[in-house]
Amino acid sequence: MLTLSSEQKVFQLGSWKIGGQPGNNPPLLIASMFHNGDRILESRKEKKFDRQKATEYVKKMEELSDQTGVPALVALVATSADEMKEYVDFYTSISDRPFGIDMWVEKARLEAAEYCCKKGLQDILLYNSITPWDKDIPGQVTKLKEMGIKHVVLQAYNQDDPSPKGRVTGLKNMLNSVGEGTFETVLVDTSVMNLPSTSFSCIASKMVKEEFGYPCGVASSNGTYMWKNAREMWGSDGFTAMNSTAQGLAAFFWSDLLFSGPVVNLPKIIPAVATACLMQATMVYNETGKLPDNENHPLYKFFGDFAKQLS
Numbered sequence: 001m002l003t004l005s006s007e008q009k010v011f012q013l014g015s016w017k018i019g020g021q022p023g024n025n026p027p028l029l030i031a032s033m034f035h036n037g038d039r040i041l042e043s044r045k046e047k048k049f050d051r052q053k054a055t056e057y058v059k060k061m062e063e064l065s066d067q068t069g070v071p072a073l074v075a076l077v078a079t080s081a082d083e084m085k086e087y088v089d090f091y092t093s094i095s096d097r098p099f100g101i102d103m104w105v106e107k108a109r110l111e112a113a114e115y116c117c118k119k120g121l122q123d124i125l126l127y128n129s130i131t132p133w134d135k136d137i138p139g140q141v142t143k144l145k146e147m148g149i150k151h152v153v154l155q156a157y158n159q160d161d162p163s164p165k166g167r168v169t170g171l172k173n174m175l176n177s178v179g180e181g182t183f184e185t186v187l188v189d190t191s192v193m194n195l196p197s198t199s200f201s202c203i204a205s206k207m208v209k210e211e212f213g214y215p216c217g218v219a220s221s222n223g224t225y226m227w228k229n230a231r232e233m234w235g236s237d238g239f240t241a242m243n244s245t246a247q248g249l250a251a252f253f254w255s256d257l258l259f260s261g262p263v264v265n266l267p268k269i270i271p272a273v274a275t276a277c278l279m280q281a282t283m284v285y286n287e288t289g290k291l292p293d294n295e296n297h298p299l300y301k302f303f304g305d306f307a308k309q310l311s
Helices: 051-068 081-094 106-118 137-147 164-178 198-212 220-225 228-252 263-288 298-302 304-310
Strands: 010-013 016-019 028-033 041-043 072-077 099-102 125-130 151-155 185-189 216-218 257-262
Touching (some): 010 185, 028 051, 028 263, 051 072, 051 081, 051 263, 072 081, 081 099, 081 106, 099 106, 106 137, 125 185, 151 164, 198 216, 220 228, 228 257, 298 304
Parallel strands (some): 151 185, 185 216
């Protein structure tokens, strides 16, 4: 059910392996910080934020990632290159792990990427992302290549066909502009529109992995956080249950990466994803008789004796 027939690409970002056959490598969680509504953000215009809280969130993320084996990074959100520079300087002062930049406007995104490259951060920077809505994808790719950008996210979407097949077509069109072998790491985001459509995005991820072998994933938090009525109906506990379940399911079904929402909520998401990884690994074992190659997999961290019995 889960295993794919085609060869799968595995990329290295920092110490993490991303991609491959389901059950081998836990998905990379990409959590946002300084997004609109982030309570630690005091003034976007003045670049003021609660540095102590931000540090606590990052350190908690690192602690849970190390404990579970689920890789996780912060995607810094900004509206201008100057603002992003402040966040990058802060982040790199407290951590040496990979991070992402998350900016909607192409020009500002490129300026921020250039700043990161001048600081020598190419090895740990995830460029998020090249999108179908960017006005000049070939020009953007040329500039990124000249800068030395290594790790990028491609957003797969087709405005004329929102089906899983349409997302594959959208990616094909984008790859024609990006080219083969341009970047060391290519991750594909199959664009979630709402909670139920997350399943379409997971199916699209399977289709992309089958055809191209690229690591794929979904913005699972788009589906959960856009469902405003859930919190109104069920309160905070009910929302947390829904959010964790949806993101755990997305992790189970062919996702190599998840845009998992605000970093403050990772203590509620990482355990859910680790659980999904445990069950996925044994599901794949039942299909193939093989256990994960990744020695840092949650199966070995939490159920090592059980894994030895299976092997």
